[in-house]
Amino acid sequence: MLAECFEINDLRFHSLIFENVFIEKLWTGARWTEGPCYVPAGRYVLFSDIPNDRVLRFDEVSGAITLFADRCGFQNGRTLDRQGRIVSCEHGGRRVSRIEHDGSTSELCATFDGKKLNSPNDVVVKSDGSIWFTDPTYGIDSDYEGHAAKSEIGASYVYRIDPQNGKTAAVAMDFAKPNGLAFNGDESSLYISDTGLSHDPDGPHHIRVFDLSADGKSLQSKGEVFATCNAGVFDGFRFDRDGNIWASAGDGVHCYAPDGCLLGKILIPEAVSNVEFGGPKRNRLYICATQSLYSVYLRTNGANPTVSSDAH
Ligand code: MG
Numbered sequence: 001m002l003a004e005c006f007e008i009n010d011l012r013f014h015s016l017i018f019e020n021v022f023i024e025k026l027w028t029g030a031r032w033t034e035g036p037c038y039v040p041a042g043r044y045v046l047f048s049d050i051p052n053d054r055v056l057r058f059d060e061v062s063g064a065i066t067l068f069a070d071r072c073g074f075q076n077g078r079t080l081d082r083q084g085r086i087v088s089c090e091h092g093g094r095r096v097s098r099i100e101h102d103g104s105t106s107e108l109c110a111t112f113d114g115k116k117l118n119s120p121n122d123v124v125v126k127s128d129g130s131i132w133f134t135d136p137t138y139g140i141d142s143d144y145e146g147h148a149a150k151s152e153i154g155a156s157y158v159y160r161i162d163p164q165n166g167k168t169a170a171v172a173m174d175f176a177k178p179n180g181l182a183f184n185g186d187e188s189s190l191y192i193s194d195t196g197l198s199h200d201p202d203g204p205h206h207i208r209v210f211d212l213s214a215d216g217k218s219l220q221s222k223g224e225v226f227a228t229c230n231a232g233v234f235d236g237f238r239f240d241r242d243g244n245i246w247a248s249a250g251d252g253v254h255c256y257a258p259d260g261c262l263l264g265k266i267l268i269p270e271a272v273s274n275v276e277f278g279g280p281k282r283n284r285l286y287i288c289a290t291q292s293l294y295s296v297y298l299r300t301n302g303a304n305p306t307v308s309s310d311a312h
Contacts, residue, residue, distance in 0.1 A: 005296075007265055013255060013264030016244065016300050026058060026293045027065045032145070033046040033288035034236070035122075037078040037086065038278030045278055045286050047293060048075045050091065051143045058286075058293060065293075073097070074139060074146040077180075077274065078124030078238060082129060089120035091139025091146030095159070096120050096131065109133075109161050109168045115152035115159065119145075122180050122236055122274070126187055128216060129163030132171070134178035134192065144210065156278065158192060160217065171219050172210070176203050180236035184258075185243055185303045188212060190219060191226060193234040193247070209248065227256050236274030236288075239303040246285060248272035253287060268294060278304025 008014065030049035035146035037046045043060040046068055054070040069075075071229050073090035076118070081087050086099040094117050095110035108131060109119060119139025124132050136156040139146030158172035158181065171179065176196025176271045181191055196203030227234070230248020239245055243258040252268040253275055270290035278284050278295075282302040285296040 005267060007252075008264045010257070010261055010263040011262075012257060015262065015297060016255065017266075018297060018299055021297050023294055023296045026063070026295055027056075028292040029057070030291050032273065032290060032295075033293060034273045035075060035088070035277075036236075036274055036276035036286045036288050037080060038276050038282075038286065038292075039080065039084075039086070040278075040280070041084065043280070045276065045293070046078060047286075047288050048084065050074055050139075052078055053092065056293075068241045074119075075144075076120070076139065077133075079123050079125055081125040081131070081135070082127065087123055087125060088134060089123050090120075091119040094119055094134050094139070094146075096123060097300055101277055108166070109159065112153060112157070112159065112168055112170065116274070117241065118151050118153060118156060121178070124181050124183060124184060126216070130217070131161040131163075132158065132181060133161075134158050134175075134181055136175075136177035136179060138177070138198075140196070162217075169218070172223065174223075176200065179181060180207075180234060180248070181235055182239055182245075184239055185241070191237070191245065192223070194238065195233040195235060195248070197233050205229045207234050207237070207245070211297065227254075227260055227262070229254070230262075232271060234258070235272070238277055240277070240298070240300040241303045242300060244300070246275050248274050248288075253285070266296060 022062045031051035035048040045058040048169040055068040057068040073093035076089045078088040088190040096108045118137045157170045179195045180193040197205040206228040207226045210219040211221040211228040213220045235245035235248040247255045253266040255263045272289045
């Protein structure tokens with residue numbers, strides 16, 4: 001079974017996986033799944049089915065899949081903020097929005113420099129409450145994952161929304177198609193994937209790593225390449241507690257050590273778009289892969305718990 005489920009590239013990978021577990025296919029029936037977000041208080045996972053403009057909910061207790069929302073702005077990536085509110089990227093709405101505790105939806109950012117955003121793709125919240133998101137063009141390139149339109153900004157940037165004044169600043173402007181992003185455990189670095197290969201056969205298909213400035217509000221370094229994908233592109237990714245990256249790729253989930261070494265892969269028969277640690281112990285990796293949702297238990301736990309009781 002091990003040979004079917006995992007590819008071992010480095011012996012360290014053995015300490016992160018169970019050799020007797022199954023990769024569970026929990027559900028299929030989407031057109032393109034994305035944006036997995038585990039909500040610990042409810043023990044469910046929200047995930048997007050972007051072309052069908054709906055959000056689905058996997059109930060971890062009952063195993064049921066139900067509709068959470070539809071005609072909701074062709075949502076893509078999402079996360080919880082430090083108060084447990086759901087922050088979402090909307091292709092169709094061309095904005096980042098948040099579901100408040102009372103159920104209403106607030107718009108956090110829809111423009112930069114007076115111009116409409118392209119189509120926010122993925123989002124992460126830092127412990128200081130700032131919201132960082134990527135804005136490639138996938139949601140305006142066609143009517144399939146949003147509404148076809150020309151880019152007003154004319155480029156694809158990475159942004160930060162300030163928690164105090166709500167203002168949005170561009171923090172990285174040299175990406176082809178910025179996509180997934182995550183902070184490492186102590187938030188000293190931000191990792192961002194570039195999926196420019198989708199539009200250019202010579203385009204980037206890697207993750208870059210940036211040092212944060214001393215005040216934690218901007219990116220200091222040039223963003224050297226951390227890892228290059230050897231099967232398609234890296235879309236979304238998450239860190240575990242030991243600083244390993246679990247990154248989506250064309251043939252499954254690739255696990256990289258903090259030193260950039262590819263430790264191994266979880267092999268999935270559909271292209272993977274994003275992953276999320278869930279379960280009460282955060283040791284269950286949920287995997288959005290094209291039409292389906294999968295999960296696998298790991299011998300590690302997710303880093304960066306997003307609720308305030310665990311914030312540092
Ligand atoms: Mg993405």
